[in-house]
Amino acid sequence: MTIELDRPGLLAAMISPGSLGAPGNGRRTPRDWIVDVTFVVLGMAASVIGLAVPDGSKINPPVALHATIGVLAAVSLMLRRKWPLGIALVLIVLSAFLPTVGSSSGLALFSLAVHRRPIVSVLGCVAAVLSCVLQFWIYPPARSIPYVYWMVVSLTSLLCVAAVAWGIVVRTRRELMVSLAERARRAEEEQELRVEQGRRRERERIAREMHDALGHRLSLLSVHAGALEFRPEMPSDELAQAAGVIRSSARECMEDLREIVGVLRSPDSAAPGDRRPQPGLADVDTLVEESRTAGMTVMFTPLSSPPESIPLATGRHGYRIIQEGLTNARKHAPGQPVTIVVSGAAGNGLSIEVRNPLVDSVPGAGSRVGLVGLAERAKLAGGTLDHGPTTTSCFRLHAWLPWPATS
Known part of the structure; x- marks a missing residue:
């Protein structure tokens, strides 16, 4: 002026x-x-x-x-x-x-x-x-x-x-x-501009968390609901197990939604201790078991180092990348085996690889916009993310995240 x-x-x-x-x-x-x-x-x-x-x-x-x-x-x-x-x-x-x-x-x-x-x-x-x-x-x-x-x-x-x-x-x-x-x-x-930028970044973070968490839960719901629809004659114990998984996934979805909506309504009203702890690499075993329960064949090679030695932010990003990889494999390559390999060490970074065989397009499988969110997440964390078909007719999702030696 x-x-x-x-x-x-x-x-x-x-x-x-x-x-x-x-x-x-x-x-x-x-x-x-x-x-x-x-x-x-x-x-x-x-x-x-x-x-x-x-x-x-x-x-x-x-x-x-x-x-x-x-x-x-x-x-x-x-x-x-x-x-x-x-x-x-x-x-x-x-x-x-x-x-x-x-x-x-x-x-x-x-x-x-x-x-x-x-x-x-x-x-x-x-x-x-x-x-x-x-x-x-x-x-x-x-x-x-x-x-x-x-x-x-x-x-x-x-x-x-x-x-x-x-x-x-x-x-x-x-x-x-x-x-x-x-x-x-x-x-x-x-x-005011800095505050608005902070709010926008927080909304984007919440949107990514919502996509990653709810997408995984809803895909599990879809798989189990489909099993109930196409196998009405299944034994009662399997029917009860599938219904239990559906109920558990629905409850997790409701809790995620309640937490996200609460943050959006009043981001300052909830103390950090009132929020559920964010998952990390230590929770990947549970994530894999949920996918196996849903009928997926998952071959998981965990990290040789204790998950507690990884920085919390790196572990959280790694968990979300694996979660999105499983969700995409379930939607785009149903019934195909999934291979997950987590490797790395302090000072060299954390490497995550998710592979599954390529199949023909599946109707209603989605537009894979979640991969864009994963790339943004990895970039914000200081890492990289690559994805695409390989020469062996597999779809490969590979991410590298920084893991400082002093952590």
Whole structure:
């Protein structure tokens, strides 16, 4: 955002929260009215001094004209916010010929330094000094004091420099306040953006967990329900076992859904201890047994190292990759054997391979979008994931996850 600091009154509007208007941009605030009226009163009071025109002046204007122009010059300060440069130049030129305008020109010079760039203010100060030189030549001070002319010119010039310096300080302070306010606004927006990004990442994580967990449970439900549908004459003990697996899978699905919906509704309301622990590589044996119970032939080669030695995050990602591999094999290659090999060591990384023979397309098998989620999961964990057919007519899913040696 570009801030036009040279616009009169814009700074006052930006540093006055709650203001209904800004000088030069609409209605004045009560503070603006007080400052403007004070300037006018000071200009009128100081113009009275200019009525005492010393003897020996080069010109001698009528007192009425002298006073009228001094009053008008003071009143014109009400417009200094809207036209600071024009008012300052007019009053500086008039002050060279009419001493009653001198005080008003000094106030206008200060306002010019507040509302315009320093280079403009410095040029205005040079014009004011030249006006002082001309004014005291036209209206010379008392000649009885030696070097009084240069003393008065020097003193008036110092006052002009002080007015400009003070105005630049005020302008710089206002610019700093505007800059700080802008930085605070940007910092707040960036913080809101970071919070929103965090929420989006959390939603994506929840979506991946929902797909991985529920997809596996629902595929088991589908297999057992299909067995009940096509084998109504099965023995009662097998029927009870299948019904028990269906009931257990349905309960697990409901618990997963309840936890996920609870997190989505109020992510801060549930303490971490209230959530179920996330599965890891130590739970892969149970996962394999569930698949075998559902009728799959699974050949599992576990990791030689204890599962507890693997970092929790790596183990959780490994579990989800194996789970999705089993789910995909169940949907895309029903009845085919599945081979799972988990290997690796600390410092070399964790390697997971899931293989199953390729079969013709199965109606309703899905679009394999879960593999996209697995690739994203592996990438976020700092690993890699490859999948696709091999030369031996198998479908191979291979993932590598980092396993630091210091864990």
